[in-house]
Amino acid sequence: MAIEQKQQENEDSSNGIRVQGMQFSYNDIQQQQPPLFVDFNLQVSPGSRCLLVGANGSGKTTLLKILAGKHMVGGKDVVRVLNCSAFHDTQLVCSGDLAYLGGSWSKNVGCAGDIPLQGDFSAEHMIFGVEGVDPERRDKLIELLDIDLQWRMHKVSDGQRRRVQICLGLLHPYKVLLLDEVTVDLDVVTRMDLLEFFKEECEQREATVVYATHIFDGLETWATHLAYIQEGELRRAEKISDVNELKSSINLLSVVESWLRAETKLEKKKPVQNTSHAQGNSFTNSPFSSSSRHMAYYR
Numbered sequence: 001m002a003i004e005q006k007q008q009e010n011e012d013s014s015n016g017i018r019v020q021g022m023q024f025s026y027n028d029i030q031q032q033q034p035p036l037f038v039d040f041n042l043q044v045s046p047g048s049r050c051l052l053v054g055a056n057g058s059g060k061t062t063l064l065k066i067l068a069g070k071h072m073v074g075g076k077d078v079v080r081v082l083n084c085s086a087f088h089d090t091q092l093v094c095s096g097d098l099a100y101l102g103g104s105w106s107k108n109v110g111c112a113g114d115i116p117l118q119g120d121f122s123a124e125h126m127i128f129g130v131e132g133v134d135p136e137r138r139d140k141l142i143e144l145l146d147i148d149l150q151w152r153m154h155k156v157s158d159g160q161r162r163r164v165q166i167c168l169g170l171l172h173p174y175k176v177l178l179l180d181e182v183t184v185d186l187d188v189v190t191r192m193d194l195l196e197f198f199k200e201e202c203e204q205r206e207a208t209v210v211y212a213t214h215i216f217d218g219l220e221t222w223a224t225h226l227a228y229i230q231e232g233e234l235r236r237a238e239k240i241s242d243v244n245e246l247k248s249s250i251n252l253l254s255v256v257e258s259w260l261r262a263e264t265k266l267e268k269k270k271p272v273q274n275t276s277h278a279q280g281n282s283f284t285n286s287p288f289s290s291s292s293r294h295m296a297y298y299r
C-alpha cells in the first residue's frame, strides 16, 4: 500500500511541481543573512490550484521565482517542474509551459520579461505583438479582462495596465502557472472572472496553478490545496478540504489570520544588539538622515 502510494506521488509530481531538499540563501555577504530555505520540500500535483500563504517576508515571492527558474538552486533534481529542472531546462519557459506572473507594472508602461519599457504603446500593439498565439484564446482573454485595444499604456490606470500584463502572460496555454499577487489591482468582477478562468483551465487541461496572495475573498471554494510558509519553513501543505480549522471558522481569512497572529506571538524576537547602532553611528550613511531638502531627492 505504502509503495503504491509512493508511486502515485512520484507520478503526480512528475507532471506537477516537486521540490526536494532545497537550500537557498540570498548570499547577502554584508548583512550575513541566514539561508531563507533549508531542506525545503514541496509537492504540487497536476491540476491543483494551490494557494501559497504566509506573512510579509516569509518567502512566497522567492519560492515562486525559484519555481519559475529565475534562481539557480542546487542540482537538477532539487526543483522539478513538469519533470524538468526549473532553472536548467530553459525550454520550460521558452515553450510557455511554465508561466510566471508577478511584479508590478504600475511604475512602468510595461515590461518585456523583467525589463521595464517606456514609450507610447497601445494595448493592441503589445497583445498582438506576441507570436504563435491561438486567436480564439486571445479574443477570450481580451474579453474576459475587458481590455480596450486602443488603450495607450502610459495613459491607463494601474488596474488597466495590470489587465494587459495578465493577458500577455496567459496568451500561451501554460501547463504550470505561478501567480504572485497579480490580482491586487483588479476590480472585484474582473478578479472573480479571472479566478473562474483559472479554475476552468485546471479542470479542463489539468493545468497547475500556484497563487500567492494576501486577499482571500472567495478562495475557500477556489483553491484545492493550501501551502503555508513561515520564514522559509513549510508549516502546512494539505488539501483545502483537510484544513480542520476551516470547518469551524467563518472563512479562510480568519484561519490565516489566526495562524499569522500565533506566529507573531511565538516568534517575536528581541532586537539584535548592534554595536555600531550602540555607538550612535548606524545611520550616518543613510540618505534618510539628510536634511529635509536633500530628502526630496529620494521621494
Ligand SMILES: Nc1ncnc2c1ncn2[C@@H]1O[C@H](COP(=O)(O)OP(=O)(O)OP(=O)(O)O)[C@@H](O)[C@H]1O
Binding pocket: 026, 028, 036, 054, 055, 056, 057, 058, 059, 060, 061, 062, 063
Ligand atoms: N533581493 C533580495 N536580497 C536579499 N534578501 C532578499 C531579497 N529579496 C527578498 N529578500 C529577503 O527574503 C525574505 C523573503 O522575501 P520574499 O519577497 O520572498 O517574501 P514574501 O513572502 O513574498 O513577502 P510579501 O508578502 O511581503 O510579498 C525576506 O525576509 C527578505 O528580506
